[in-house]
Amino acid sequence: MAQIDHRLPQNIEGEFYVDSSCIDCDACRQIAPAIFRDHGGKSSVYRQPQDPGELHRALMALVACPTASIGTVSRRSARQGVQAFPVHVVDDVYFCGFTSESSFGAWSYLIVRPPEQGGNVLVDSPRFTSPLVKRIEQMGGVNLLFLSHRDDIADHAKFAAHFHCPRVMHQGDSAAALGVERVIAGMDSMRIDNDLLLIPTPGHTRGHQVLLYRDKVLFTGDHLAWSPERETLAAFRDVCWFSWAEQTRSMEKLLAYRFEWVLPGHGRIGHGTAEEMHQHLERCVASMKNA
Ligand code: SF4
Known part of the structure; x- marks a missing residue:
């Protein structure tokens, strides 16, 4: 709970x-x-919030x-x-909120699908907290927990145990040691089902991977995000823990795929037509090669 005695002086007066x-x-x-x-x-x-809508967003934050x-x-x-x-983002994709300090506030997402289409997918792990878990139960639970990389896994073990769902993660990020049920090896993309394509993208970490949903939504972990400052897609060299050259190659590999949304763990959400996103990705690759 926030401490009023530790209130930062930069805050404006008010609630x-x-x-x-x-x-x-x-x-x-x-x-x-x-x-x-x-x-x-x-x-x-x-x-300070000026109307019910702003109050709602402030309470969500x-x-x-x-x-x-x-x-x-x-x-x-x-x-x-x-x-x-x-909270709804696009189609049947939701942002979970309740970020975790252990993953430095990384964002996680829930894909909601009927069981006959493979069921729900949790993309990276939020904080395991009762109100969120109950809400996810009401939305159909979790059939698969996709973990993009070692930094954004938060309470993955609790979610896996509670929902009896397998986790999928790459061996390059010590997935086996974490008890992950489906350990991915190699660098080839892998189709999980009709909707989901797993793409290994080493660079930020050795075992980083992204998830492409219905050729529309790309869940990018810490590999790629929208940069409001640059007004395009970007990767961040100062938080590249494994290899910038590898991350650049992984980025170039993504040019072969079509997507309209980038939903990252850290960084901003990006959205445009598939053609616009492809052009932004080309700019990103070019800037990475010059960095
Ligand atoms: S920047 Fe992150 S840690 Fe700081 S107040 Fe906002 S949500 Fe909390």
């Missing part, structure tokens, strides 16, 4: 505030950009924050924010 435990994960700024800003290394409130760094002076109920997750 909502961020305290000094903020780890600068960016989640609140994405969810409620009208309320939260980056003042340099941490977030703060620059404008409070709930999604991995470190419980967002508080309200009156200690108002966050129920509205809790009930908002998983």
Whole structure:
């Protein structure tokens, strides 16, 4: 719970505030950009909610924050924010909210499909917390847990145990040692079912992999994200833990696939036509080769 005594001085006066435990994960700024800003290394409130819609987004940010760094002076109920997750993104894809500090606030997603189409897929792991777990149960549970790479796995073991679902992860990120049921080897893409294509993308980590859903939504973990500053797709060299040359090759490989949405673990969501996204990806590859 946020501590009023640790309220950052950069916050504007009023009900909502961020305290000094903020780890600068960016989640609140994405969810409620009208309320939260980056003042340099941490977030703060620059404008208090002005209407019910902004209040709703601020409470969603409070709930999604991995470190419980967002508080309200009156200690108002966050129920509205809790009930908002998983929140719809596109088609049958939802953002889970409830990010975890152990994965530095990485975003995870739920694909909701009927059992005859393979059932629901959890893409990376959110915080294992009762309201979210109950809501996922109501939405059909989890049939498969896809783990993009070792950094964004959070409470994967608890989700796998609760929903009795197999996890799929690449051996390059020590999947076997984590107890993962379906360990991926090699660098060839692999079809999981009619909708889902797993594509190994080493670079950010040795065993990083992305997931392409219906040739439309690309779940990219920490491999690729939208950059608002550059206004295009980008990879981030300062957080490349394994090999930038490998990550560049992996990025080039993605040019062979068609997608309209990029849903990352860290970084911003990107959306455009398949042709636009292909052009953005070409720009990304070119800039990586020059970096
Ligand atoms: S969501 Fe929480 S940890 Fe992340 S930037 Fe906002 S206040 Fe900081």
